[in-house]
Amino acid sequence: MSPSHALNAANLLRDAGMRVTKPREAVVVALAEQPHASADEVYSAIASALPGTSIQAVYNVLGDLAGRGVARRIEPAGSAARYELRVDDNHHHIVCTRCGAIADVDCVVGHAPCLTPSQSHGFALAQAEVTFWGLCEACLASSEDLAPAGA
Amino acid sequence: MSPSHALNAANLLRDAGMRVTKPREAVVVALAEQPHASADEVYSAIASALPGTSIQAVYNVLGDLAGRGVARRIEPAGSAARYELRVDDNHHHIVCTRCGAIADVDCVVGHAPCLTPSQSHGFALAQAEVTFWGLCEACLASSEDLAPAGA
DNA sequence: CCGCTTCTTTTGAACTTGTCAAAAGAAGCG
DNA sequence: CGCTTCTTTTGACAAGTTCAAAAGAAGCGG
Numbered sequence: 001m002s003p004s005h006a007l008n009a010a011n012l013l014r015d016a017g018m019r020v021t022k023p024r025e026a027v028v029v030a031l032a033e034q035p036h037a038s039a040d041e042v043y044s045a046i047a048s049a050l051p052g053t054s055i056q057a058v059y060n061v062l063g064d065l066a067g068r069g070v071a072r073r074i075e076p077a078g079s080a081a082r083y084e085l086r087v088d089d090n091h092h093h094i095v096c097t098r099c100g101a102i103a104d105v106d107c108v109v110g111h112a113p114c115l116t117p118s119q120s121h122g123f124a125l126a127q128a129e130v131t132f133w134g135l136c137e138a139c140l141a142s143s144e145d146l147a148p149a150g151a
Numbered sequence: 152m153s154p155s156h157a158l159n160a161a162n163l164l165r166d167a168g169m170r171v172t173k174p175r176e177a178v179v180v181a182l183a184e185q186p187h188a189s190a191d192e193v194y195s196a197i198a199s200a201l202p203g204t205s206i207q208a209v210y211n212v213l214g215d216l217a218g219r220g221v222a223r224r225i226e227p228a229g230s231a232a233r234y235e236l237r238v239d240d241n242h243h244h245i246v247c248t249r250c251g252a253i254a255d256v257d258c259v260v261g262h263a264p265c266l267t268p269s270q271s272h273g274f275a276l277a278q279a280e281v282t283f284w285g286l287c288e289a290c291l292a293s294s295e296d297l298a299p300a301g302a
Numbered sequence: 303c304c305g306c307t308t309c310t311t312t313t314g315a316a317c318t319t320g321t322c323a324a325a326a327g328a329a330g331c332g
Numbered sequence: 333c334g335c336t337t338c339t340t341t342t343g344a345c346a347a348g349t350t351c352a353a354a355a356g357a358a359g360c361g362g
Contacts (some may be wrong), residue, residue, distance in 0.1 A: 008355095018256045018309095019308090019309060019310070019357090019358055019359075020358080021309095021310065021311080021357075021358075023310080023311075024310090029312075033248065037347095039348080039349085040347095040348085047255070052312090053176070053311085053312095054311070054312055054313075056312070056313080056314095056350090057310080057311055057312075059348095059349070059350080060310075060311075061310095061311095064310095073228070074228075075226075075228035075229070077224075077225075077226035078226070080347080080348060080349090081228075081348085083333085094271065094272060094274045096274065097277065103270075103272040105270055105271075105272070106270065106295060113175070117255065118246075119254075120245065120256075120283075120285075121254040121256070121257055121286035121287075121288075122287065122290045122291075123245045123254065123285040123286060123287050123291075124285045124286045124287040125245070125283055125284075126284050126285045126286070127283070127284050127285075128281065128282070128283050128284070129281070129283075129284065130279065130280070130281050130282075131279070131280045131281075131282070132271075132274070132276055132279050133276075133277050133278050133280065134271070134272050134274040134275045134276040134277045134278075134280070135274060135275045135277070135280070136273065137272075137273035138271075139195070140248070140274075140275045141187065145170075150289065169338095170328090170329055170337090170338060170339070171330095172328075172329075172338095172339065172340085173328095174339080174340075175339090190319085190320085191319090193321075203315095203341090204340085204341095205340070205341055205342075207321095207340075207341065207342080208339075208341075210319095210320070211339075211340075212339090212340095215339095231318085231319060231320090232319085232320085238331080275328080284351055
Protein backbone atom coordinates (compact mmCIF):
# COMPACT_ATOMS: atom_id res chain seq x y z
CA MET A 1 0.00 0.00 0.00
CA SER A 2 1.43 3.32 -0.94
CA PRO A 3 0.61 6.21 1.36
CA SER A 4 -0.71 8.11 -1.61
CA HIS A 5 -3.87 9.25 0.08
CA ALA A 6 -2.31 10.32 3.37
CA LEU A 7 -2.11 13.97 2.41
CA ASN A 8 0.70 13.56 -0.01
CA ALA A 9 2.42 16.79 0.78
CA ALA A 10 5.73 15.26 -0.16
CA ASN A 11 4.47 14.19 -3.55
CA LEU A 12 2.90 17.54 -4.09
CA LEU A 13 6.22 19.19 -3.45
CA ARG A 14 8.21 16.73 -5.51
CA ASP A 15 5.83 17.02 -8.41
CA ALA A 16 6.33 20.74 -8.29
CA GLY A 17 10.06 20.28 -8.49
CA MET A 18 10.74 21.32 -4.94
CA ARG A 19 12.86 19.53 -2.39
CA VAL A 20 10.92 17.91 0.38
CA THR A 21 11.67 19.49 3.72
CA LYS A 22 9.90 19.59 7.05
CA PRO A 23 8.93 23.24 6.85
CA ARG A 24 7.47 22.80 3.40
CA GLU A 25 5.46 19.76 4.30
CA ALA A 26 4.18 21.53 7.36
CA VAL A 27 3.15 24.57 5.37
CA VAL A 28 1.29 22.44 2.84
CA VAL A 29 -0.49 20.56 5.60
CA ALA A 30 -1.40 23.80 7.37
CA LEU A 31 -2.74 25.24 4.14
CA ALA A 32 -4.77 22.12 3.48
CA GLU A 33 -6.31 22.28 6.92
CA GLN A 34 -6.89 25.99 6.92
CA PRO A 35 -7.52 27.47 3.51
CA HIS A 36 -7.11 31.23 3.15
CA ALA A 37 -4.56 31.31 5.91
CA SER A 38 -2.19 34.24 6.12
CA ALA A 39 1.56 33.81 6.45
CA ASP A 40 1.23 34.52 10.12
CA GLU A 41 -1.54 31.99 10.58
CA VAL A 42 0.48 29.35 8.79
CA TYR A 43 3.40 30.22 11.00
CA SER A 44 1.28 29.77 14.11
CA ALA A 45 -0.16 26.54 12.80
CA ILE A 46 3.20 24.91 12.27
CA ALA A 47 4.86 26.42 15.31
CA SER A 48 3.70 23.60 17.57
CA ALA A 49 4.84 20.83 15.25
CA LEU A 50 8.02 22.50 14.13
CA PRO A 51 9.35 24.83 16.78
CA GLY A 52 12.29 26.81 15.59
CA THR A 53 10.84 27.42 12.18
CA SER A 54 11.19 31.03 11.23
CA ILE A 55 8.52 33.21 9.76
CA GLN A 56 10.91 33.83 6.91
CA ALA A 57 10.85 30.18 5.99
CA VAL A 58 7.08 30.41 5.83
CA TYR A 59 7.29 33.41 3.55
CA ASN A 60 9.80 31.61 1.37
CA VAL A 61 7.74 28.46 1.15
CA LEU A 62 4.51 30.30 0.46
CA GLY A 63 6.20 32.38 -2.18
CA ASP A 64 7.71 29.31 -3.79
CA LEU A 65 4.43 27.42 -3.72
CA ALA A 66 2.73 30.35 -5.37
CA GLY A 67 5.49 30.63 -7.92
CA ARG A 68 5.27 26.95 -8.81
CA GLY A 69 1.53 27.10 -9.17
CA VAL A 70 0.90 24.87 -6.19
CA ALA A 71 -0.68 27.62 -4.13
CA ARG A 72 -2.55 30.74 -5.01
CA ARG A 73 -1.97 34.02 -3.30
CA ILE A 74 -4.92 36.26 -2.63
CA GLU A 75 -4.61 39.73 -1.20
CA PRO A 76 -7.94 41.16 -0.16
CA ALA A 77 -7.79 44.88 0.44
CA GLY A 78 -7.30 45.64 4.08
CA SER A 79 -5.80 42.38 5.21
CA ALA A 80 -2.58 40.45 4.87
CA ALA A 81 -1.95 38.15 1.95
CA ARG A 82 -3.59 34.76 2.15
CA TYR A 83 -2.86 31.49 0.45
CA GLU A 84 -4.86 28.50 -0.70
CA LEU A 85 -4.10 25.22 -2.40
CA ARG A 86 -7.12 25.31 -4.69
CA VAL A 87 -5.57 26.41 -7.91
CA ASP A 88 -7.06 24.22 -10.58
CA ASP A 89 -10.68 25.17 -10.40
CA ASN A 90 -11.78 28.66 -11.09
CA HIS A 91 -13.44 29.97 -8.01
CA HIS A 92 -13.79 33.30 -6.32
CA HIS A 93 -13.95 34.68 -2.83
CA ILE A 94 -16.34 36.46 -0.60
CA VAL A 95 -14.65 38.53 2.06
CA CYS A 96 -16.12 39.98 5.24
CA THR A 97 -15.52 43.70 5.31
CA ARG A 98 -15.43 43.70 9.06
CA CYS A 99 -13.49 40.65 10.23
CA GLY A 100 -11.77 39.63 7.02
CA ALA A 101 -13.20 36.13 6.94
CA ILE A 102 -13.02 34.50 3.54
CA ALA A 103 -15.21 31.88 1.93
CA ASP A 104 -14.92 30.19 -1.43
CA VAL A 105 -17.51 30.84 -4.07
CA ASP A 106 -17.69 28.70 -7.14
CA CYS A 107 -18.05 30.79 -10.21
CA VAL A 108 -21.63 31.46 -11.24
CA VAL A 109 -21.18 30.87 -14.88
CA GLY A 110 -18.80 27.97 -14.70
CA HIS A 111 -15.48 28.64 -16.32
CA ALA A 112 -14.88 31.84 -18.15
CA PRO A 113 -17.66 34.11 -17.01
CA CYS A 114 -16.36 37.52 -16.34
CA LEU A 115 -13.21 36.46 -18.09
CA THR A 116 -13.99 38.55 -21.10
CA PRO A 117 -13.90 42.26 -20.47
CA SER A 118 -15.66 44.50 -22.94
CA GLN A 119 -12.51 46.44 -23.64
CA SER A 120 -8.99 45.29 -23.01
CA HIS A 121 -7.14 48.53 -23.75
CA GLY A 122 -4.33 46.61 -25.40
CA PHE A 123 -3.75 44.47 -22.36
CA ALA A 124 -2.91 40.81 -22.82
CA LEU A 125 -5.41 39.28 -20.47
CA ALA A 126 -4.09 36.57 -18.19
CA GLN A 127 -6.84 35.99 -15.68
CA ALA A 128 -9.86 37.43 -13.98
CA GLU A 129 -10.39 37.74 -10.29
CA VAL A 130 -13.73 38.28 -8.66
CA THR A 131 -14.07 39.32 -5.06
CA PHE A 132 -17.38 39.69 -3.29
CA TRP A 133 -17.58 41.94 -0.27
CA GLY A 134 -20.08 41.69 2.52
CA LEU A 135 -20.61 40.78 6.14
CA CYS A 136 -20.14 37.25 7.36
CA GLU A 137 -22.83 35.60 9.44
CA ALA A 138 -21.15 36.40 12.72
CA CYS A 139 -20.54 40.05 11.95
CA LEU A 140 -24.01 40.35 10.50
CA ALA A 141 -25.50 39.07 13.73
CA SER A 142 -23.51 41.43 15.90
CA SER A 143 -24.32 44.40 13.69
CA GLU A 144 -28.02 43.65 13.98
CA ASP A 145 -27.62 43.93 17.69
CA LEU A 146 -26.35 47.46 17.24
CA ALA A 147 -28.79 48.60 14.58
CA PRO A 148 -31.97 46.51 14.65
CA ALA A 149 -33.80 46.76 11.38
CA GLY A 150 -37.13 45.41 12.49
CA ALA A 151 -37.81 47.71 15.43
CA MET B 152 -21.19 82.94 -16.02
CA SER B 153 -20.86 80.56 -13.24
CA PRO B 154 -17.64 78.57 -13.21
CA SER B 155 -19.66 75.41 -12.96
CA HIS B 156 -17.86 73.62 -15.69
CA ALA B 157 -14.33 74.57 -14.70
CA LEU B 158 -13.71 71.38 -12.79
CA ASN B 159 -15.94 72.19 -9.91
CA ALA B 160 -13.79 70.65 -7.27
CA ALA B 161 -15.12 73.10 -4.74
CA ASN B 162 -18.70 72.17 -5.49
CA LEU B 163 -17.85 68.52 -5.38
CA LEU B 164 -16.39 68.97 -1.93
CA ARG B 165 -19.20 71.16 -0.68
CA ASP B 166 -21.82 68.77 -1.98
CA ALA B 167 -20.10 66.04 -0.04
CA GLY B 168 -20.33 68.11 3.11
CA MET B 169 -16.64 68.84 3.28
CA ARG B 170 -14.99 72.17 3.79
CA VAL B 171 -13.25 73.55 0.78
CA THR B 172 -9.52 73.82 1.27
CA LYS B 173 -6.56 74.11 -1.02
CA PRO B 174 -5.23 70.62 -0.35
CA ARG B 175 -8.61 69.08 -1.00
CA GLU B 176 -9.19 70.92 -4.22
CA ALA B 177 -5.73 69.98 -5.36
CA VAL B 178 -6.30 66.34 -4.55
CA VAL B 179 -9.58 66.30 -6.46
CA VAL B 180 -7.97 67.96 -9.45
CA ALA B 181 -5.05 65.56 -9.36
CA LEU B 182 -7.42 62.63 -9.20
CA ALA B 183 -9.44 63.97 -12.08
CA GLU B 184 -6.34 64.36 -14.21
CA GLN B 185 -4.77 61.08 -13.23
CA PRO B 186 -7.28 58.38 -12.37
CA HIS B 187 -5.99 55.40 -10.40
CA ALA B 188 -3.32 57.52 -8.76
CA SER B 189 -1.76 56.33 -5.55
CA ALA B 190 -1.48 58.53 -2.49
CA ASP B 191 2.12 59.13 -3.36
CA GLU B 192 1.34 60.05 -6.94
CA VAL B 193 -1.31 62.47 -5.79
CA TYR B 194 1.20 63.92 -3.38
CA SER B 195 3.71 64.39 -6.16
CA ALA B 196 1.08 65.86 -8.44
CA ILE B 197 0.07 68.55 -6.01
CA ALA B 198 3.56 69.17 -4.66
CA SER B 199 4.35 71.72 -7.36
CA ALA B 200 1.14 73.66 -6.94
CA LEU B 201 0.99 73.39 -3.16
CA PRO B 202 4.44 73.07 -1.67
CA GLY B 203 4.35 72.42 2.02
CA THR B 204 1.45 70.04 1.79
CA SER B 205 2.13 66.93 3.79
CA ILE B 206 1.61 63.40 2.64
CA GLN B 207 -0.59 62.97 5.67
CA ALA B 208 -2.97 65.59 4.39
CA VAL B 209 -3.20 63.60 1.19
CA TYR B 210 -3.97 60.44 3.11
CA ASN B 211 -6.58 62.29 5.12
CA VAL B 212 -8.23 63.80 2.09
CA LEU B 213 -8.24 60.58 0.12
CA GLY B 214 -9.65 58.74 3.09
CA ASP B 215 -12.34 61.36 3.58
CA LEU B 216 -13.23 61.38 -0.09
CA ALA B 217 -13.57 57.62 -0.04
CA GLY B 218 -15.62 57.78 3.14
CA ARG B 219 -18.00 60.33 1.65
CA GLY B 220 -18.44 58.33 -1.50
CA VAL B 221 -16.72 60.91 -3.66
CA ALA B 222 -13.79 58.68 -4.44
CA ARG B 223 -13.32 54.98 -4.63
CA ARG B 224 -10.35 53.20 -3.20
CA ILE B 225 -8.90 50.27 -5.08
CA GLU B 226 -6.08 48.11 -3.80
CA PRO B 227 -4.70 45.83 -6.45
CA ALA B 228 -2.50 43.11 -5.02
CA GLY B 229 1.13 44.08 -5.17
CA SER B 230 0.76 47.81 -5.36
CA ALA B 231 -0.23 50.67 -3.14
CA ALA B 232 -3.85 51.75 -2.79
CA ARG B 233 -5.19 53.81 -5.64
CA TYR B 234 -8.11 56.18 -5.92
CA GLU B 235 -10.49 57.26 -8.61
CA LEU B 236 -13.41 59.66 -8.84
CA ARG B 237 -15.60 57.36 -10.92
CA VAL B 238 -17.93 56.00 -8.32
CA ASP B 239 -21.38 56.12 -9.85
CA ASP B 240 -20.96 53.70 -12.69
CA ASN B 241 -20.11 50.13 -12.10
CA HIS B 242 -16.86 49.43 -13.82
CA HIS B 243 -13.90 47.19 -13.23
CA HIS B 244 -10.17 47.32 -13.70
CA ILE B 245 -7.50 45.60 -15.67
CA VAL B 246 -4.12 45.70 -14.00
CA CYS B 247 -0.71 45.05 -15.49
CA THR B 248 1.03 42.34 -13.54
CA ARG B 249 4.40 43.77 -14.36
CA CYS B 250 4.20 47.54 -14.10
CA GLY B 251 0.95 47.96 -12.20
CA ALA B 252 -0.72 50.12 -14.81
CA ILE B 253 -4.49 50.24 -14.46
CA ALA B 254 -7.20 50.77 -17.04
CA ASP B 255 -10.95 51.02 -16.64
CA VAL B 256 -13.15 48.32 -18.05
CA ASP B 257 -16.87 48.80 -18.30
CA CYS B 258 -18.73 45.82 -17.04
CA VAL B 259 -19.55 43.27 -19.68
CA VAL B 260 -23.07 42.59 -18.60
CA GLY B 261 -24.03 46.07 -17.53
CA HIS B 262 -25.00 46.32 -13.93
CA ALA B 263 -25.16 43.26 -11.78
CA PRO B 264 -23.29 40.62 -13.66
CA CYS B 265 -21.08 38.74 -11.35
CA LEU B 266 -22.96 40.36 -8.55
CA THR B 267 -24.74 37.14 -7.70
CA PRO B 268 -22.47 34.44 -6.38
CA SER B 269 -23.75 30.91 -6.53
CA GLN B 270 -23.32 30.45 -2.82
CA SER B 271 -23.09 33.19 -0.26
CA HIS B 272 -22.18 31.11 2.78
CA GLY B 273 -24.40 33.26 4.97
CA PHE B 274 -22.64 36.43 3.95
CA ALA B 275 -24.67 39.58 3.45
CA LEU B 276 -23.40 40.62 0.08
CA ALA B 277 -22.55 44.27 -0.32
CA GLN B 278 -20.70 44.52 -3.59
CA ALA B 279 -18.70 42.67 -6.16
CA GLU B 280 -15.32 43.60 -7.45
CA VAL B 281 -13.79 42.31 -10.64
CA THR B 282 -10.13 42.66 -11.44
CA PHE B 283 -8.54 41.51 -14.67
CA TRP B 284 -4.85 40.74 -14.71
CA GLY B 285 -2.58 40.86 -17.69
CA LEU B 286 0.23 42.69 -19.40
CA CYS B 287 -0.22 46.21 -20.65
CA GLU B 288 0.79 47.12 -24.17
CA ALA B 289 4.17 48.45 -23.15
CA CYS B 290 5.10 45.48 -21.01
CA LEU B 291 3.78 43.12 -23.63
CA ALA B 292 6.04 44.70 -26.22
CA SER B 293 9.12 44.49 -24.05
CA SER B 294 8.41 40.89 -23.10
CA GLU B 295 8.14 39.94 -26.76
CA ASP B 296 11.62 41.29 -27.20
CA LEU B 297 12.86 38.85 -24.62
CA ALA B 298 10.82 35.83 -25.70
CA PRO B 299 9.78 36.11 -29.32
CA ALA B 300 6.88 33.86 -30.10
CA GLY B 301 7.07 33.93 -33.86
CA ALA B 302 10.68 32.86 -34.35
C1' DC C 303 27.96 4.63 2.70
C1' DC C 304 30.49 9.17 1.79
C1' DG C 305 31.32 13.51 -0.10
C1' DC C 306 29.91 17.14 -3.00
C1' DT C 307 26.93 20.36 -4.98
C1' DT C 308 22.85 22.75 -4.78
C1' DC C 309 18.91 24.20 -2.62
C1' DT C 310 16.76 25.73 2.07
C1' DT C 311 16.62 27.80 6.18
C1' DT C 312 18.05 30.96 9.62
C1' DT C 313 19.27 35.33 11.37
C1' DG C 314 19.09 40.05 11.40
C1' DA C 315 18.05 44.17 9.32
C1' DA C 316 15.60 47.25 6.44
C1' DC C 317 11.79 49.17 3.74
C1' DT C 318 7.18 50.56 2.17
C1' DT C 319 2.74 51.73 3.04
C1' DG C 320 -0.26 53.39 6.08
C1' DT C 321 -2.11 54.79 10.90
C1' DC C 322 -2.42 57.37 15.38
C1' DA C 323 -2.32 61.50 18.29
C1' DA C 324 -1.70 66.27 19.66
C1' DA C 325 -0.96 70.95 18.61
C1' DA C 326 -1.08 74.69 15.26
C1' DG C 327 -3.65 76.78 11.63
C1' DA C 328 -7.56 77.92 8.44
C1' DA C 329 -12.72 77.87 7.00
C1' DG C 330 -17.10 79.37 7.69
C1' DC C 331 -20.86 81.39 10.40
C1' DG C 332 -23.08 84.89 12.99
C1' DC D 333 -14.41 90.54 13.50
C1' DG D 334 -14.27 86.74 16.63
C1' DC D 335 -15.51 82.14 17.72
C1' DT D 336 -16.14 77.41 16.97
C1' DT D 337 -15.20 73.57 14.37
C1' DC D 338 -12.86 71.26 11.03
C1' DT D 339 -8.06 70.56 8.66
C1' DT D 340 -3.47 70.22 8.43
C1' DT D 341 1.04 69.53 10.18
C1' DT D 342 4.50 67.19 12.71
C1' DG D 343 6.48 63.28 14.58
C1' DA D 344 6.34 58.83 15.97
C1' DC D 345 4.95 54.29 15.17
C1' DA D 346 3.18 49.61 13.42
C1' DA D 347 2.19 45.65 10.33
C1' DG D 348 3.52 43.08 6.61
C1' DT D 349 6.91 41.87 3.63
C1' DT D 350 11.40 41.66 1.40
C1' DC D 351 16.57 41.47 1.07
C1' DA D 352 21.19 39.44 1.96
C1' DA D 353 24.67 36.42 3.81
C1' DA D 354 26.01 32.52 6.31
C1' DA D 355 24.87 28.04 8.25
C1' DG D 356 22.57 23.76 7.46
C1' DA D 357 20.10 19.90 5.07
C1' DA D 358 18.62 17.23 0.71
C1' DG D 359 19.74 14.49 -2.93
C1' DC D 360 22.91 12.68 -6.44
C1' DG D 361 27.01 10.20 -8.03
C1' DG D 362 30.70 7.38 -7.00
